[in-house]
Amino acid sequence: MSSGSNGARRVASLLRPSRLDSGVCRSCQETIGRRNYASAAAATQSTTAAPDTTFPVVKPVYTINAGVVLSRPPQITRDLEPFEKAYHFYQKRLNERLALPFTKYFYFKRGTPADVDWKKKIAERRTPARDIGNYNAYASDAWNDELLMGSRESDPEYQVEKLVDDAESTANATSQDTSKKEEIPRPFSRVTEADKKGDFKSLNRLLPQTLYLLVQSKEGYWKFPSSPVVDEETIREAAERTLAESAGVNMNTWMVGYHPAGHHVYKNRKPHIDQATGAETHGEKTFFMKTRMMTGQADLSSNVQNLKDFKWLSKDEIAKHVLPQYYSYVKNMLADR
């Protein structure tokens, strides 16, 4: 992320009138610019009229926009890769061989229902651990610790299921009341209903990933909320105003910094000329401010920026919604996860 002084320098170079060729890289441009100043200083000694021509009055040829990248942080940990699952499972069975054996008498008093239940279960699964499958580190086949193709033992969902099953059977076996069956609530699913229904407006979708707020203009283009900076306004103030005007105030948000995290340049094919003033604009430059949201929900019902729809999208979904040129500008300021 280029939010440090590097980003500030880039913004400054963008805000400066582009006297130089855009095909030249930034550091080269700076050195060329410095040389220009030196040669200009040398030139002032010979001709007195030089400063007026080298520093003309800058006309704003681009519209400056403030954009808001409003993100909802990931709510749960990421899903493990198959290799990570296999690695963790291998470590568990290896630990079974290396650690001291389980001292049952320390935890279970002899003759208690819990002790009886424990003995019964140990006979079934051959090991104190519940989540490593049918494996005994002290048996003659202890060498055979590799999983077969398609087995689910290394899956975290399987392990959680086994733990809950074990707790349930223990509760049923040791309870006085045998008439009713004990139910232990399962942990919540990692896939929510919004994921199943494909509800892009819900904030409960894609829990392991960062979601970003994208709005759709009346013309049908998807973009981050953005609007022109009005006079005497900082980019941050403009971004806050943009957020309030587009997505409503019913959100608890926190703007991360005073520097933009990224930018987008849009050039018109032909410069637009304003009839009233005669000023011509060559396009627009949008500077995106990073913002986190804690609670609330976007609401476009009272927006004043000609927006018709909004969606909460992850990075790879943004690539499918926005134009490729737009995505090439914004992709590096979005988190992969």
Add this chain to the structure above:
Amino acid sequence: MSMHISLRRAAATLPNSTTTILPSGRVSASQTNATTFVCSQCRHATLLRRPKRPYTFTQLITLSDGSAFLHRTTSPAPIYRSTRDTRNSLLWNPSSSKLMNVEDDEAGRLAAFRARFGRSFDANTPVADTSSSSKDPATKKAEEAAAKAQAQAEQEEEDNLLDLISAFGQEEPQPTGKIFDKKKK
């Protein structure tokens, strides 16, 4: 442990160097005689004790708001459900009104108590206001009237009790000025 190993190694390399320097057979004989030498050669394997690691289980921890995670522990319980943790503690959730210490004052007894004995600062706390703000003003008025009536009834009852206490041991209970009479005697 590593210190020991390095010392032994140094001792093991020492005799080799001496034999290469001094070729005669008498030297080797003197070496075998020198049993008092501390760093004599020893080639037996030293026992490296395996660190004692207790057996660990995988446990499912469920916090009070329903979020769950797996961790390794020595406890053999498969599931641990916590009742008090950071998810339902007011310290970590300062904006949660659900966790605020709101007293439910259904019968208005606490309000009546405050009306009589309370200081001015807790006579009308915002907490009490928020609890009764959901109701419409008519029920509120009725509640207040009920609380006042109850307070009055309690006071009467208290007076009766005082009467009973003071009248204990006297032949004929006198309705007025009994305390002064008792003091005069």
